Structure formats: C-alpha cells, structure tokens
Amino acid sequence: MGIGPGSAEDITPAALNAIKEADVVVGYRYYFQFIEPYLKEGAQCIDTGMKKERERAQQAFEMAEQDRYVVVISSGDAGIYGMTPLIYEMAKERKSEVEIMALPGISAFQKAASLLGAPMGHDFCVISLSDLMTPWSLIERRIIAAAQADFITAVYNPRSHGRYWQLSRFKELFLQHRAGTTPVGYVRQAGRPEQEVHITTLSDFNPEDIDMFTIVIFGNSQSYQWQEKMITPRGYYREQSEEELNKGQLIMRESFRTINSELRNQDIPVWRKWPLLHTIHTTADFSMEEILYTDEEAVPKIYDRIQKNHREGIGTMIVTDVTMAAAGIRKAACERMDVNVRCYLHDERVAAMAQELGITRTQAGIRLAVEEYPEALFVFGNAPTALMELCELMRRGKAHPIGIIAAPVGFVHVCESKHMVKVFGDIPKIIVEGRKGGSNIAATLVNSILAWEDAQQLKPGRDV
Numbered sequence: 001m002g003i004g005p006g007s008a009e010d011i012t013p014a015a016l017n018a019i020k021e022a023d024v025v026v027g028y029r030y031y032f033q034f035i036e037p038y039l040k041e042g043a044q045c046i047d048t049g050m051k052k053e054r055e056r057a058q059q060a061f062e063m064a065e066q067d068r069y070v071v072v073i074s075s076g077d078a079g080i081y082g083m084t085p086l087i088y089e090m091a092k093e094r095k096s097e098v099e100i101m102a103l104p105g106i107s108a109f110q111k112a113a114s115l116l117g118a119p120m121g122h123d124f125c126v127i128s129l130s131d132l133m134t135p136w137s138l139i140e141r142r143i144i145a146a147a148q149a150d151f152i153t154a155v156y157n158p159r160s161h162g163r164y165w166q167l168s169r170f171k172e173l174f175l176q177h178r179a180g181t182t183p184v185g186y187v188r189q190a191g192r193p194e195q196e197v198h199i200t201t202l203s204d205f206n207p208e209d210i211d212m213f214t215i216v217i218f219g220n221s222q223s224y225q226w227q228e229k230m231i232t233p234r235g236y237y238r239e240q241s242e243e244e245l246n247k248g249q250l251i252m253r254e255s256f257r258t259i260n261s262e263l264r265n266q267d268i269p270v271w272r273k274w275p276l277l278h279t280i281h282t283t284a285d286f287s288m289e290e291i292l293y294t295d296e297e298a299v300p301k302i303y304d305r306i307q308k309n310h311r312e313g314i315g316t317m318i319v320t321d322v323t324m325a326a327a328g329i330r331k332a333a334c335e336r337m338d339v340n341v342r343c344y345l346h347d348e349r350v351a352a353m354a355q356e357l358g359i360t361r362t363q364a365g366i367r368l369a370v371e372e373y374p375e376a377l378f379v380f381g382n383a384p385t386a387l388m389e390l391c392e393l394m395r396r397g398k399a400h401p402i403g404i405i406a407a408p409v410g411f412v413h414v415c416e417s418k419h420m421v422k423v424f425g426d427i428p429k430i431i432v433e434g435r436k437g438g439s440n441i442a443a444t445l446v447n448s449i450l451a452w453e454d455a456q457q458l459k460p461g462r463d464v
C-alpha cells in the first residue's frame with residue numbers, strides 16, 4: 001500500500017486501518033516515521049535498506065506464509081514506481097497462495113500538483129529519469145514523445161548525486177517542442193515540514209535547484225500562471241464561450257490548437273506565430289516555420305495603420321496582383337474595418353498599357369494601382385514581376401505602402417523579387433521566402449492581419 005507523500009492527513013483511511021491491523025510492516029526505514037503512531041502494540045517493522053526491494057518483497061512473503069498479516073509500504077502510491085508490481089511478480093514466481101490486496105495512496109505528483117494549483121488539469125504523463133533499470137535511450141524517446149504530444153509531464157527521480165545531467169537533457173529536449181514561457185512547477189518534500197514550492201518557466205528553470213526529494217511538473221501549451229499558481233485548463237470555460245460559434249470557427253480553432261502544439265519552435269513571439277499558424281492552416285506545410293519571414297511587429301504595425309485609417313474615416317485599400325488573392329480575403333473582416341480590396345488585372349486600361357510598354361499585365365496593374373492608391377496594402381500571391389514593379393516604384397518615391405505581403409510562387413524571378421523587397425526596411429513586410437507561395441497564402445496572411453486583435457488568445461475565425 002501507499003502511505004502518501006509524508007503527511008498524516010494524506011494517508012487514506014483504508015491505509016490507516018491496514019497499518020493498525022498489521023502484524024508486520026515491511027518497508028524502507030525512512031518511511032516508518034510516518035506510520036509508527038498508528039501501529040498496534042507488538043507490530044514488527046522490517047527494513048532491508050535502500051535498493052533492496054527484492055529482499056524486502058521476499059521477507060514479506062516469508063512472513064505472510066506464516067499466516068501473519070503483512071503490510072508492505074511505499075511512499076505515495078505503491079503502484080506508481082513502488083512495491084506493488086514487484087509483489088505481484090514475486091507471487092507469480094513463487095506460485096504463492098498468499099492473498100494480496102493493493103491499497104492506493106496519494107502519489108507525490110498529486111500532492112505536488114495540489115500545492116502548485118491545478119497543473120494536471122488535462123492529459124498528462126509521469127516519467128522517471130532513473131536509468132538504473134531502464135536504458136536512457138528509451139527514457140529519452142519517452143521524453144520526446146511526451147513533449148511532442150503536448151502532455152503535462154511530471155518527473156520522478158529528477159536528480160541525485162550520481163544522476164546529475166539527465167534533467168538538463170530533459171529541459172533541452174522539451175525546449176525543442178515547448179515555448180520557453182511554459183510554466184514549470186517543482187515541490188521539494190511535498191507534505192513534509194521541509195516543504196518548498198516553486199513556479200518558474202521552462203527557459204528559467206534551473207536543474208541545479210532540484211534534488212531527489214523533488215517532484216517537477218512541466219505544463220503543456222495551455223498551462224499558465226495566475227496568482228502564484230500553475231493552472232492547466234480542462235476546457236470548461238472554452239466550451240461555454242464557444243457555444244455560440246459556428247461549425248467553421250470551431251474547426252478552425254481546434255486546427256490552430258493542433259498546429260500550435262506541433263510547432264518545432266514554440267518560443268516565438270505572437271506577432272510571428274499568428275501569421276505562421278494561418279499559413280500552416282492553409283497549406284498543412286510545416287516548412288513554413290523556416291520560410292515565413294516577418295519584419296519585427298509587422299502584423300500589429302499594419303493592423304494599427306488600418307485601424308487608424310478606419311478611425312479617421314478614410315478607409316484602407318488592399319491591392320492584389322491577381323483576383324484569386326483578392327477572393328480569399330474575408331469580406332466580413334473588410335466590412336468591419338472599412339477595407340476595400342481591388343485587383344487591377346482586368347481593368348480595361350491594363351491590357352493597352354502592357355502592350356504599349358512591353359510589360360506584363362500584372363506589372364501594368366501595379367502601376368495603375370500606385371497612381372491611385374500609393375499608400376495601399378500591397379499583396380502578391382502569384383506574379384513576381386508585379387512585386388518587382390512595386391519595388392521599382394518605391395525606389396522612385398512613387399509608392400508608399402502601409403505594408404507588403406510578398407508570396408509570389410514559381411521558378412522565374414520569384415526568389416529575386418523577394419530579395420528585392422526585403423531591403424525596404426521602413427515598410428512592414430511578410431515574405432514567403434524561396435519558391436513557395438501562392439494566392440491562398442497571400443490571402444490568409446491578410447486575414448491574419450485583419451484578425452490581429454484575436455492573436456493573443458489564439459482564437460481565429462471571427463470572420464469565417
């Protein structure tokens with residue numbers, strides 16, 4: 001049975017009754033201090049010392065086979081890294097007819113969690129870093145799986161005199177899949193007089209502060225700190241607030257949660273993460289993590305300018321290179337923020353200008369757009385020549401965009417056009433680097449800007 005983490009109030013009534021009836025108590029000497037007040041007169045306590053679990057179990061069977069009532073104790077829950085599995089295995093090995101009953105206890109991670117607040121509110125796992133009986137290569141695979149699956153993770157046997165590097169490796173692996181701001185709580189001597197409770201972040205967590213009497217709990221992507229507590233929401237408030245959402249919004253939000261949990265680099269600012277989530281949602285292509293470039297604060301800067309235009313009653317024009325990019329920009333968002341979208345490709349003036357000057361129709365369209373809306377938000381999802389035209393007009397001082405979305409796709413002049421636009425440091429830009437891009441990506445990047453006010457809580461779909 002488990003006697004809990006060490007405080008009298010954490011021993012279950014069933015465990016207390018068993019202790020009071022025991023003829024023999026078998027366990028590690030350190031734990032006897034927690035049960036001695038409840039032993040009946042004449043009860044025998046047997047200790048075999050540390051790392052003598054098999055000998056301990058064998059003595060327990062020898063006593064029980066003499067018709068004595070034997071209680072084998074472990075701290076926490078005896079079924080979690082405790083004696084219960086060994087007792088059953090030995091019973092099988094000995095072909096013993098001794099009756100076995102397993103009594104659960106409050107595990108150390110449960111006690112630690114209660115002291116930290118509510119960190120285990122959703123799916124979680126428990127990992128021991130002891131490699132005495134489990135190869136480190138297997139432990140490391142489990143750590144990576146837990147990190148990738150966004151499990152809240154409690155760590156047993158985190159550090160000792162001989163086990164000094166494993167927890168540092170754990171942190172290193174988690175930082176590859178979790179944001180540095182992820183809450184981490186640790187409790188030393190939970191439920192005992194020496195108890196210490198700490199909450200920090202994954203980046204600031206120092207493995208040197210941990211010893212063998214400490215339980216460490218790493219939060220998931222939804223965990224947060226509030227009033228010196230660590231909380232992982234179960235979803236009740238989300239379910240309540242989403243009752244009014246349509247099916248499309250619900251699907252989009254769940255998709256964003258999935259994408260966010262699978263990002264390789266979690267420790268990125270929200271002004272970069274927000275457009276990145278939109279592009280991956282549109283393409284299912286996680287290589288966007290490497291190729292989506294954003295100027296610092298580009299999304300909020302463009303959004304603020306659109307809001308300013310809206311407040312002043314002048315509205316904002318978005319100019320796209322092709323009609324497909326224009327079609328993907330959400331109409332409800334444009335109406336909400338006094339935004340108009342225009343593509344000049346089919347303007348009757350374009351074909352004549354293109355033929356006369358020997359340029360592409362998209363180039364001609366951008367020339368006309370700059371004449372009429374030099375301070376538009378310019379969006380490119382197809383034509384690199386159009387983007388190159390805008391760069392030339394900016395160099396000549398004729399165009400002053402409030403922002404640029406550069407996502408032309410293809411093999412000719414595509415990379416060069418993106419290199420050209422990147423040098424305009426005073427204009428906020430979002431660029432899909434390399435050959436990839438497309439009108440769908442260009443449109444979704446615009447939508448991420450128009451929905452920027454929902455970015456902090458990662459709640460997309462307002463205008464779906």
